Amino acid sequence: MDEVLGKPTMISRVLLRLLFLSFTLNVGLVSRLIYEYDHERGSSSLHTTDAEEKQSYTEFCLGEEASKKTRESTTMSTAAADHEAYVSESSPSLSTEAEEDGKEKVVNLDHGDPTMYEQFWQNMGDKSMVVISGWQSMSYFSDIGNICWFLEPEFAKEVRRLHQLVGNAVTRDHHIVVGTGSTQLFQAALYALSSSGAFEPVNVVSAAPYYSSYPSVTDYLKSGLYKWAGDAYSFKGDEPYIELVTSPNNPDGFMRQAVVNRNGGVVVHDLAYYWPHYTPITYLANHDIMLFTVSKCTGHAGTRIGWALVKDKEIAKKMTKFIELNTIGVSKDSQLRAAKILQVVSDSCEHLNSREDSKNFFRHASRLMAERWDRLRDAVRQSGLFSLPEFMPESCNYFGEANTPHPAFAWSKCEGGIEDCESFLRGYNIITRSGKHFGAEAKYVRISMLDREQTFNLFVKRLSNISL
Numbered sequence: 001m002d003e004v005l006g007k008p009t010m011i012s013r014v015l016l017r018l019l020f021l022s023f024t025l026n027v028g029l030v031s032r033l034i035y036e037y038d039h040e041r042g043s044s045s046l047h048t049t050d051a052e053e054k055q056s057y058t059e060f061c062l063g064e065e066a067s068k069k070t071r072e073s074t075t076m077s078t079a080a081a082d083h084e085a086y087v088s089e090s091s092p093s094l095s096t097e098a099e100e101d102g103k104e105k106v107v108n109l110d111h112g113d114p115t116m117y118e119q120f121w122q123n124m125g126d127k128s129m130v131v132i133s134g135w136q137s138m139s140y141f142s143d144i145g146n147i148c149w150f151l152e153p154e155f156a157k158e159v160r161r162l163h164q165l166v167g168n169a170v171t172r173d174h175h176i177v178v179g180t181g182s183t184q185l186f187q188a189a190l191y192a193l194s195s196s197g198a199f200e201p202v203n204v205v206s207a208a209p210y211y212s213s214y215p216s217v218t219d220y221l222k223s224g225l226y227k228w229a230g231d232a233y234s235f236k237g238d239e240p241y242i243e244l245v246t247s248p249n250n251p252d253g254f255m256r257q258a259v260v261n262r263n264g265g266v267v268v269h270d271l272a273y274y275w276p277h278y279t280p281i282t283y284l285a286n287h288d289i290m291l292f293t294v295s296k297c298t299g300h301a302g303t304r305i306g307w308a309l310v311k312d313k314e315i316a317k318k319m320t321k322f323i324e325l326n327t328i329g330v331s332k333d334s335q336l337r338a339a340k341i342l343q344v345v346s347d348s349c350e351h352l353n354s355r356e357d358s359k360n361f362f363r364h365a366s367r368l369m370a371e372r373w374d375r376l377r378d379a380v381r382q383s384g385l386f387s388l389p390e391f392m393p394e395s396c397n398y399f400g401e402a403n404t405p406h407p408a409f410a411w412s413k414c415e416g417g418i419e420d421c422e423s424f425l426r427g428y429n430i431i432t433r434s435g436k437h438f439g440a441e442a443k444y445v446r447i448s449m450l451d452r453e454q455t456f457n458l459f460v461k462r463l464s465n466i467s468l
């Protein structure tokens, strides 16, 4: 009976096992397919993201037009793919060592990326090194007794020390507010100086040619507190205003003063370039609000640290509030790094006019700038198609001698009937920023003088050979 009954049971058991095996195999197969489909989709969407990221990076580096050109050329041919490689190489952080000028290599001098100082900092070796352990810099707070409660005392100390040594700005009786670059401080100042109870947003003006970021940074959030009102020279209303005075000026390098000078106005002094390597230090600045940044002073743009010297306590409080609402403070790690960098610069000031004078950061940078400006003027002379601003020497309180300004940007004008200088230079694969962005004519372009040596070499070489 068992045997009779056992046979079908055995068969059904075998069948059951086979069924189970087939089910398991199918489930495995289906999950594999799903996994592979997802993976494929994931990686292709990843590729898309990469491509998009690369795209927006290229746009940031080269501007939309050049990036479009790059996109078009990439889809056109293999040779064009090489061109894209050229474009990538020429982007700020990826410049090659190539000195040869086949004219294909894009020379990008659109941004004021201060990479020319890398060499100095490489030579400094470990002196400028900062080590931060995992347990350090953890709290939100740095100095709770201070108006700017996220200001690292070490950074504040080095800011005061450097200004004292250089003699470019008063820090006594001023509050220090630290920001994520002076770009954040500029917005904090607008917030602090405008009134939340006002009917209309306050007008923000700056004399043309003005720093090209002012209009967009002022208006990108369409604030109800402030609005961009253009060139300060043509500001005629009797409404309240905030005037931005950039001195030395970006883009043209001239020292500046407020131009509106009317009741109901306040002035913010952007002194990003008021350092001895760009211009003679002729006076001790003592304005109500002064903005500085390590980006242009020492070249550490990537550290994203700026500072404001603010006379009025309430304004300093409001600026601090803005940063609290915006980013709950400023990276401590960056502040500590900036403190170290400023300390090294101040220490290097001891070498001024000694036998080791060239170890002085400002002396080193100022010689480099002077040499670059000489070479640029030579190239412009050879080409005959451009003109540059002329600067008179003035006595510099820091170097104790007469010096000529050597601005961070060359504000160049195309001569010979060329109306669109940016496009003209783009034709030679030289990327600059059109005067249009600075409230000026398209005959002008701004050219960064702060790029790496190889890029600058290629630029002057190419420029000197341009003729009509």
Ligand SMILES: Cc1ncc(COP(=O)(O)O)c(C=O)c1O
Pocket (backbone or CB within 6 Å): 112, 180, 181, 182, 183, 184, 211, 246, 250, 270, 272, 292, 293, 294, 295, 301, 304, 305, 306
């Ligand atoms: C006049 C001026 N102010 C501010 C900035 C921005 O500095 P940061 O890098 O500290 O945001 C720049 C940068 O080019 C500048 O030219």
